[in-house]
Amino acid sequence: MRETAAAENRPYHHGDLRRALIDAARRLLESEGPTALSLRAVAREAGVSPAAPYHHFKDKGELLDAVAHEGWDMLNAQMAKAKAEATTIQDKLTGLGVSYVRFAQANPALYRVMYDSSRDKEALPDHAHMQDDSAYCQVRDTFIEAGADVNNEIDLELATNAAWCAAHGMAEMISFKMFDHLKVALGGEEAFIRATFQHLGIFAAARPR
């Protein structure tokens, strides 16, 4: 008797069920949305019994955490690419912000999981803002490149936080239909994002003070 999903032939026990579960979860997240993502559905998609995941994750939340972790890694990578491709400091800053919003827009369900699992712990995961290649550090470093005062740690963090607020706020707003006419008037979504950032100042110009 064959499983319908992605199993085919299982070598010993499964091989790497943990990996398979995370992949199945991300597949379901894309295709069915966040509300349809149940532990049982993930197990089903991976071709395994409903209780099997408990040997790899303490509970559903821990599986979601693992999915969120990969989301942050993807976001960090995408922003690094955006920064690398930009030439001027100005472009780097704006590019980072636009890249952030575009990620949220391209992976809305994943983006939601990333913040939901953060909110439970009342903290963004460390690798999302503490490691060298993190989105947070990339923004902060760009502010430094732009001439921000390295010695004023507080102000540097404030600026980075402000940028994060702007980007996250924009990421949540852009999917609301109420702004569609602005996108049209400005000639596309990216123009809308850039225009909003311009009003917020922070991504449009480095503001060493």
Added chain:
Amino acid sequence: MRETAAAENRPYHHGDLRRALIDAARRLLESEGPTALSLRAVAREAGVSPAAPYHHFKDKGELLDAVAHEGWDMLNAQMAKAKAEATTIQDKLTGLGVSYVRFAQANPALYRVMYDSSRDKEALPDHAHMQDDSAYCQVRDTFIEAGADVNNEIDLELATNAAWCAAHGMAEMISFKMFDHLKVALGGEEAFIRATFQHLGIFAAARPR
């Protein structure tokens, strides 16, 4: 046989079960958080059978919508109060932003429900941004009072949207522990909010352009 919750003696059928259900939901939301808010629990809290709510709401989502609606009304009122109490235009703008964030902070579960039920419809509810007393219109009007060009509708909407992004982003960030040391360093949460807004420009100064 008496119910344990808030029923006591029911006159005819219940009186106004719709009202009672919304109140029960908000009570549970405050005390138990958003994850614990099930339709059955709400019915239980209201002292009524699990199927009773279906005579007043199409499904769970519609009950949540009603709760969200009251949340937006509360937010609009709180922001109107903040604006009325401020004297200068500067104070009005900053006060609106601070008031928004404070609301989200004081009612985190309600704030979550407000945006979750919006996201499902891909639109903020009309009364949250279209009526005269809405938070959106209050911010926009203040920009006008501050000298924004009334004829440039697009730019005015962009500015208002930008302000909303900043406030919402800040509202989501402020509960993360990773910023606690900034709150301490700046001498309180409100100072942290104001300093961040200052970096974002938009709430710190009207920016007619």
Added chain:
DNA sequence: AAGATGATCTTTACGCCGTCCAGATTCAGA
């Protein structure tokens, strides 16, 4: 090589959930 050990997976079960349906109760209008 053989058997023990422990990790992995399945089966079964429990209580909670959202929702539907059939019947009871009560209100309102003729």
Added chain:
DNA sequence: TCTGAATCTGGACGGCGTAAAGATCATCTT
């Protein structure tokens, strides 16, 4: 007063997260 509609109850269904107990299988010890 009778009738019909609105409101509420009780019970049922399938899906959920998760725990416990048993089966299976890779690996380690001797």
